[in-house]
Amino acid sequence: MSDFPWLTTLWVTPMVGAALVLLLPAKWRTGARSFALLVSLGTLGVGIYLATQFVPGGDQYQFVENHEWIPAFGAGYTLGLDGIALVLVLLTAGLVPLLILAGWQDDREVGTGRRVSHTYMALTLMVEAMVLISFTSLDILLFYVFFEVMLIPMYFLIGGFGPRTGDVTIRQQRSRAAVKFLLYNLFGGLIMLAAVIGLYVLTARQKLGTDGGGTFDFRTVMEAANSGHLGAGPGVLNALFLGFMFAFAVKAPLWPLHTWLPDAAVAATPASGVLMMAVVDKVGTFGMLRYCLLLFPHATSTYAPLISVLAVIGIIYGALLAIGQTDVMRLIAYTSISHFGFIILGIFALTTQGGTGATLYMVNHGISTAALFLIAGFLVSRRGTRLIAEFGGVQKVAPILAGTFFISGLATLSLPGLAPFISEFLVLIGTFTRYPVAAIFAATALVLAALYVLWMYQRMMTGPVKKGNEKLYDLLPREMVVVVPLIAALLFLGVYPKPILNAVDPAVANTLTTIGQHNPAPAVQPEAAQQPSGGAQK
Numbered sequence: 001m002s003d004f005p006w007l008t009t010l011w012v013t014p015m016v017g018a019a020l021v022l023l024l025p026a027k028w029r030t031g032a033r034s035f036a037l038l039v040s041l042g043t044l045g046v047g048i049y050l051a052t053q054f055v056p057g058g059d060q061y062q063f064v065e066n067h068e069w070i071p072a073f074g075a076g077y078t079l080g081l082d083g084i085a086l087v088l089v090l091l092t093a094g095l096v097p098l099l100i101l102a103g104w105q106d107d108r109e110v111g112t113g114r115r116v117s118h119t120y121m122a123l124t125l126m127v128e129a130m131v132l133i134s135f136t137s138l139d140i141l142l143f144y145v146f147f148e149v150m151l152i153p154m155y156f157l158i159g160g161f162g163p164r165t166g167d168v169t170i171r172q173q174r175s176r177a178a179v180k181f182l183l184y185n186l187f188g189g190l191i192m193l194a195a196v197i198g199l200y201v202l203t204a205r206q207k208l209g210t211d212g213g214g215t216f217d218f219r220t221v222m223e224a225a226n227s228g229h230l231g232a233g234p235g236v237l238n239a240l241f242l243g244f245m246f247a248f249a250v251k252a253p254l255w256p257l258h259t260w261l262p263d264a265a266v267a268a269t270p271a272s273g274v275l276m277m278a279v280v281d282k283v284g285t286f287g288m289l290r291y292c293l294l295l296f297p298h299a300t301s302t303y304a305p306l307i308s309v310l311a312v313i314g315i316i317y318g319a320l321l322a323i324g325q326t327d328v329m330r331l332i333a334y335t336s337i338s339h340f341g342f343i344i345l346g347i348f349a350l351t352t353q354g355g356t357g358a359t360l361y362m363v364n365h366g367i368s369t370a371a372l373f374l375i376a377g378f379l380v381s382r383r384g385t386r387l388i389a390e391f392g393g394v395q396k397v398a399p400i401l402a403g404t405f406f407i408s409g410l411a412t413l414s415l416p417g418l419a420p421f422i423s424e425f426l427v428l429i430g431t432f433t434r435y436p437v438a439a440i441f442a443a444t445a446l447v448l449a450a451l452y453v454l455w456m457y458q459r460m461m462t463g464p465v466k467k468g469n470e471k472l473y474d475l476l477p478r479e480m481v482v483v484v485p486l487i488a489a490l491l492f493l494g495v496y497p498k499p500i501l502n503a504v505d506p507a508v509a510n511t512l513t514t515i516g517q518h519n520p521a522p523a524v525q526p527e528a529a530q531q532p533s534g535g536a537q538k
Contacts, residue, residue, distance in 0.1 A: 006050055007063050007079040007136045010089065013043045014096075015129035018122040029117040033104055036121035040097040043128065047093035054086055057506045061138060061219070069142065074203070074215035078138040083507035084359050085135045087500050088286055091366045092135070092279050094485075096128045102374050102482045103271030120161055126153040127275060134283050140291070141216040144196050147247075147283060148189045154280055155182045157272040158264050177260075177267035181276075184260040188250030195243025198236070199295070206231045222294045226514055234298060241299035244291050245307070251284030254307075254344055255314035258337050265333035266386070270377025273329070277336045277373070278366035285343050285362055289355070289511065293347070297515035304348040305435070311348065312441050314341030319448035323455070327386045331456060332373050335412055338445055339365045339420075345442060346427035350517045354430025355508035360500055361423035364411075364493060368420050371408035371486040375401065378479050379460075382472050388456060393465030398474040402461040404483050409457055411490045413449035419493035433520045 017039030024032050054062055061080030069077040081089070100121065130150035137143040159178030199221065204214030208224055215221065224230050230237070250257045261281075265273040293300050318338030325331035343365065346358030379394065379401060380386050395402035411418040414425075424446075432439035475483060493500065512518070 010046045011129045011132040014125040018125035021122045032117040044093040056502045074209040075141040079136045080138040083503035098482045099271040123153040138218045158268045174267040177263040180260045181264040188247035192247035195240045238299045241296035248284040248287040262333040266329045274370045307348045311341045311345035315445045319445045322452040349431040351430040357426025359504045364419040364423045368411040375405045391460040395461040397472045400474045409453040413453045419490045
């Protein structure tokens with residue numbers, strides 16, 4: 001591979017693009033949007049190049065860049081890419097151009113009537129840049145910094161942009177949702193900071209740094225952790241694991257730390273809501289796979305059963321609450337809580353099928369949630385209400401919108417032939433081999449998902465056209481450009497997930513091998529175990 005800093009280019013492109021957008025003349029509103037779109041497409045181009053040059057089954061971390069950052073603390077600017085990070089980089093780089101197009105008209109500052117395209121687009125690109133460096137960081141302190149800093153632009157996207165209204169109540173709700181999002185995630189980050197410092201102290205005591213001091217180099221700490229050279233007892237390591245896990249569980253989000261998500265998703269514009277649920281929140285589940293498992297293998301084994309129980313509760317809880325919602329956007333937000341439960345369950349099943357399914361689920365959830373949430377957002381913007389009861393008969397006046405909404409809904413309930421089915425199936429198989437009871441309870445969400453999706457579609461799209469829906473128009477060309485690639489991805493990955501699995505399988509297998517986890521052996525029937533190798537004898 002070339003020595004060109006491709007990973008730096010990957011995240012610096014949107015960051016520099018954000019700065020340049022802010023420098024454009026204020027009157028260039030359309031120009032700001034167009035430039036941001038071009039920057040996001042350039043970032044996608046870099047991501048595609050990385051995918052074409054990535055060698056599945058090759059070095060564990062590829063395109064590695066390593067430079068000094070804060071030598072006094074053993075912190076370096078170290079980047080690298082494995083198969084898990086690669087597919088999440090592609091998800092992020094692929095979604096952001098579509099979200100910019102979807103939010104083309106969403107950049108109005110609430111209650112002022114002024115367009116602030118520059119700020120809106122710049123904030124979106126900033127979030128993209130910070131997520132990308134989080135996925136590629138191989139330095140624990142570097143990861144932590146951007147894990148926290150990405151909250152700031154996301155906070156302003158949630159609180160500063162939304163439906164074009166001057167309603168003071170709605171503006172107050174948006175402000176509260178943004179503050180709730182920030183406080184929850186900042187608190188989780190502070191707990192993680194304590195764990196990061198504690199981990200550094202252990203490395204300093206063991207003189208793991210190149211200068212005989214401490215280090216934040218992920219690979220060095222991982223090797224020490226899995227060889228038992230961190231020099232700490234189980235109690236200390238368990239506490240450090242919980243510090244990391246708490247922060248990731250808030251961001252993911254895992255029940256019962258999920259309550260900020262529905263409010264934030266509904267308060268933001270649909271495009272910003274998708275950016276949060278489909279992109280930013282994936283940093284939490286990615287952190288569980290990379291940091292919790294690889295840095296704390298014994299603590300992972302200790303707490304995996306408890307975390308699996310919480311994940312199952314989240315799966316069922318999210319599905320049940322989705323059924324009872326009267327607000328279509330809030331309903332979709334609650335489905336994400338259920339889906340994140342599946343992802344976390346697959347991670348902590350500690351099997352290759354579970355880990356591969358969880359990683360594939362991160363990608364598929366991002367695509368299906370983006371499709372369903374954005375299409376619902378297009379519909380809500382036309383009708384001016386999020387209440388399901390106000391819709392009805394939409395398929396008669398906007399058949400393409402209704403049809404794409406239906407396909408996205410079927411993907412959300414994991415219908416065979418659509419992308420989420422394969423990932424959910426792998427998660428359930430991987431979980432069943434280790435925690436059969438958890439897998440059985442999680443499978444009940446399949447029925448609940450069918451209930452909330454089909455009932456929502458029936459109430460909104462079928463039947464006679466309700467008053468106020470007669471003039472609803474179908475998807476516009478710009479909206480079609482957003483929706484068609486998402487639907488195509490759901491169909492393609494539903495029948496041919498091999499490109500993603502090729503990248504993910506070796507990385508997941510390497511993770512489990514590193515931490516000493518193996519797939520449980522199949523149960524052997526007592527009768528079969530007693531039979532001679534030549535078969536049953538009469």
